[in-house]
Amino acid sequence: MKFSTQNPKKSLHLVSLGCTKNLVDSEIMLGKLKDYAISNNAETSDVIIVNTCGFIDSAKEESINTILNLHEQRKKDSVLVMAGCLSERYKEELQKELPEIDIFTGVGDYDKIDTLVNEKRSGFTNEVFLLNETNDRVITGSNYHAYIKLSEGCNQVCSFCAIPSFKGKLHSRTLESLVKEVKNLVAQGFYDFSFVSQDSSSFLRDLNINDGLERLVNEVEKIEGIKSARILYLYPSTTTLSLIKKIEQSKVFENYFDMPLQHISSKVLKIMKRGKGVEKLKELMSAMRNTPNSFVRTTFIAGHPGETQEDFEELCSYVEEYGFDRANVFSYSDEDGTTAYELDGKVDQETIDKRAEILGEIIQRKTLESLEKEIGQIVDVYIDGESEEHEYLLSARKTIWAPEIDGEIYINDNETGKELTVGKSYQVKISELAGDKLLGTAIKEI
Incomplete structure (x- = not known):
């Protein structure tokens, strides 16, 4: 998942790989670096961070390929950071084999990322990082x-x-x-x-x-x-x-x-x-x-x-x-x-x-x-925004489903009498299954 906004301040491009636990850690880093403008353009960013996954071979390969590709794209004098599980798991080997990386850090220093970036140094603490209510965190991908x-x-x-x-x-x-x-x-x-x-x-x-x-x-x-x-x-x-x-x-x-x-x-x-x-x-x-x-x-x-x-x-x-x-x-x-x-x-x-x-x-x-089994049912959904399929189809998910992993419902009709709002919940009548996507009509806001 990549995060993006635009701002003339010093810019930060962050890529979060792997699981939702990693995503939370990435949001902590965004919070600690809130003085930077988050950018979707790695080529012009001042700081690039990849929060890596080290779980299985395919995830490790994706992490390495991602960071090397970003190194090829980045501008001169930018700072490239390798963080997270893969760099924690293989910290000695990766620091020897990847001179392209400016800063290495693992899974214990998410709340110190601002210090590491400002001082342009690597850091691996032996302490476990536990999020607490005082940690700044930039929630990504949703307004609800x-x-x-x-x-x-x-x-x-x-x-x-x-x-x-x-x-x-x-x-x-x-x-x-x-x-x-x-x-x-x-x-x-x-x-x-x-x-x-x-x-x-x-x-x-x-x-x-x-x-x-x-x-x-x-x-x-x-x-x-x-x-x-x-x-x-x-x-x-x-x-x-x-x-x-x-x-x-x-x-x-x-x-x-x-x-x-x-x-x-x-x-x-x-x-x-x-x-x-x-x-x-x-x-x-x-x-x-x-x-x-x-x-x-x-x-x-x-x-x-x-x-x-x-x-x-x-x-x-x-x-x-x-x-x-x-x-x-x-x-x-x-x-x-x-x-x-x-x-x-x-x-x-x-x-x-x-x-x-x-x-x-x-x-x-x-x-x-x-x-x-959903066809013909009236279900409660959250609306997440325009679908990638077509601008006239809104993307929604059942309230019971977890985001991103359990599916998507396309809303292709609206009988509520009002414009549908992203982040709001609605009752939707499911009309058909097209491939692996359910289609439905919004009936009322709940």
Whole structure:
């Protein structure tokens, strides 16, 4: 995601790669550098920052390519900054191999970026950076929605994941800090929130509180002015039936359940070092699915070491049977520093790619089935602006959906009697599905 405005002051071009957690960190950097005018033109900018992703090979490659391309474009005497997960994960190697970069910084110095830029020096702190309500932050991409980061780091030991090696152990923000930040954003006009972290269902467990998310729901519901909220990135072993029921009973939190399962074979899950067994997992998933008006999203990994054809077929059958509203599949890739990297039973690349393709086709079909169920329904949406398809089509999303990842509704007719406003919520009657986009008519503002 790139951010852009125009101003004659010294200019800043920032590219945020990877996940929404990275986006929040990018917004912190924009806040710390608010004396700079944000520009969409890298060639004329005085400072260029790339907030990198270091999760998997494709993300690492995108980060390197992006920063080298920006180096080719930039003007003389500009400052090029490499920040975030990739530079944290490979700080020694990258500083040796990329002389093109002026400043390197990792995941602990987002609130010091102004000092690093002004002094034109690299910096890597060993402390975990935790956002708090006093941090300046420039919310991007929306005039009504904001992401709220619950914690940093992760205590899980998933075989395929290197995140704890460079993000560290779980460090939760205090509930008081989160409530203050949300209240501040509500006062600025925001009323839709997505709560995110590496492992959201472990929120406050590092502080010996096991029902942190339930407490969060209670406190957020007391804040006047919030229309909707959702929680992303639940983890199987720390999600409870009690939490699912708490979300169902909430008047603010949507029945949105985002739990990356990665697999369903008990043998593969054991190899992956995930969860407490398939029966508990299926019980949780059934509770989510049986919650009225629920929306369930997940991710899977195809071709993890030790995955047999039988394991893969079991996974495919479960995806067919369950009917996820949305899902993603990733091809397994070796990541140095992970236990999976050292495992025997590696699956060959051709088989990995084939399995990912097969599972991807099932997921695509199930997504379309989920979208087809919307035809004829009257749904609540937020309007985000003009669609990229056509200037006469407005882009909207259902209030239960997370921004950008769950889909888009094109509004092609308006029966409200008034001009539709970006950022407002409306009831829309869904008329048809064109490809993977729903079309609908705005009926009334809500």
